[in-house]
Amino acid sequence: DVVLTQSPATLSVTPGERISLSCRASESVDTYLHWYQQKPNESPRLLIKYASQSISGIPSRFSGSGSGTDFTLSINGVELEDLSIYYCQQGNSLPYTFGAGTKLELK
Amino acid sequence: EVQLVESGGGLVQPGRSLKLSCLASGFTFSNYGMNWIRQAPGKGLEWVASISSSSSYIYYADTVKGRFTISRDNAKNTLYLQMTSLRSEDTALYYCARHTDPYWGQGVMVTVSS
Numbered sequence: 493d494v495v496l497t498q499s500p501a502t503l504s505v506t507p508g509e510r511i512s513l514s515c516r517a518s519e520s521v522d523t524y525l526h527w528y529q530q531k532p533n534e535s536p537r538l539l540i541k542y543a544s545q546s547i548s549g550i551p552s553r554f555s556g557s558g559s560g561t562d563f564t565l566s567i568n569g570v571e572l573e574d575l576s577i578y579y580c581q582q583g584n585s586l587p588y589t590f591g592a593g594t595k596l597e598l599k
Numbered sequence: 600e601v602q603l604v605e606s607g608g609g610l611v612q613p614g615r616s617l618k619l620s621c622l623a624s625g626f627t628f629s630n631y632g633m634n635w636i637r638q639a640p641g642k643g644l645e646w647v648a649s650i651s652s653s654s655s656y657i658y659y660a661d662t663v664k665g666r667f668t669i670s671r672d673n674a675k676n677t678l679y680l681q682m683t684s685l686r687s688e689d690t691a692l693y694y695c696a697r698h699t700d701p702y703w704g705q706g707v708m709v710t711v712s713s
Contacts, residue, residue: 535694535704536703583698586649
């Protein structure tokens with residue numbers, strides 16, 4: 493199984509700063525890597541698909557990069573509404589695994 | 600507008616069965632592989648099962664293999680998950696999700712408890 497390791501587990505942020513979240517795969521997933529945001533008591537919301545493709549309706553401050561085993565989700569100018577948990581998921585090979593998540597909290 | 604609406608959840612006793620449904624709209628359902636994904640309370644996300652567009656390929660997580668059955672009816676634009684021999688550890692919010700060009704439903708809660 494492909495193991496996705498997200499780091500850091502928790503990130504303390506200040507509104508307005510630029511941050512990067514990491515997702516590393518134990519083997520190549522090409523660009524079949526998606527990023528989700530989940531707020532309490534809500535279903536996950538797709539932020540970035542296929543490593544770097546933007547999603548309609550998602551603010552432009554969210555961007556993704558990477559391929560193979562190393563991926564990054566960047567938020568350019570964190571806002572208070574971005575405080576939530578972020579998950580990566582690989583859709584390249586079964587089972588379609590998820591990372592354990594990175595929680596953004598207020599510094 | 601793409602929509603995936605799950606139904607069929609509820610409270611069920613250990614060892615009993617339950618069948619979830621997911622009604623799709625806003626896209627050509629028969630062209631897409633579909634997944635069930637679950638999230639136990641306070642936990643992360645776990646892929647449960649996948650089915651290809653024509654039902655030719657079906658896969659399960661080891662944790663549900665032999666107990667759960669994924670199926671679909673393309674004429675009805677509906678995905679199913681038949682769950683048998685339910686255990687307390689199956690308690691979770693179950694999401695229906697399109698595989699390619701991902702899209703998720705809002706989820707349906709399944710609680711396994713006596």
